[in-house]
Amino acid sequence: MAEKKPQNLQNHAKLDPPFHFFLAPVALLILIAAVMKAIHNGFDGDHIVYSIELILGGLWALVLTFKVRIYSLKVQDRVIRLEERLRMQELLSQALKSRVYELTEQQLIALRFASDGELPALVEKTLAGNLPPKAIKQAIQSWRPDYWRV
Secondary structure, three states, X not given: OOOOOOOOOOOOOOOXXXXXXXXXXXXXXXXXXXXXXXXXXXXXXXXXXXHHHHHHHHHHHHHHHHHHHHHHHHHHHHHHHHHHHXXXXXXXXXXXXXXXXXXXXXXXXXXXXXXXXXXHHHHHHHHHHOOOHHHHHHHOOOEOOOOOOO
16 A cells, blocks of 8 residues: 655645546536537427426536535544544543633644644644644644545
8 A cells, every 4th residue: 555645734625536637517517418419309389398497407416526525524524623622522631621612613623633642732732823824734743644534
């Protein structure tokens, strides 16, 4: 099995080839083809129902593709929130533990990349300055990779 490339701020974003290079483009092409066919057939008389069906089918394919992706990302974000809150219960001082629920979902998701050693200080800094996710990731010195991202 190939060794995984170490993650950092510059390379942690993930492309999902089946989604980004097949499902989304094909769904978009289906919608475009449906609109073009509907325009070619016209919106009058016998063709209007067929034209509307084509456009609705193409729109259905595009919306379905993106909703499935969005739902899986939301589930993943909920799991990350839970994992990070559990990790923080083990690693943070009592004073910081009581403030974990002040962190936003996006802050928790960004903090998952912080190593165990730097997490307490970074949580304290995040709470004190209400750091945005990008600033949190930029502040991480020892990157904790997440190879399971959807």
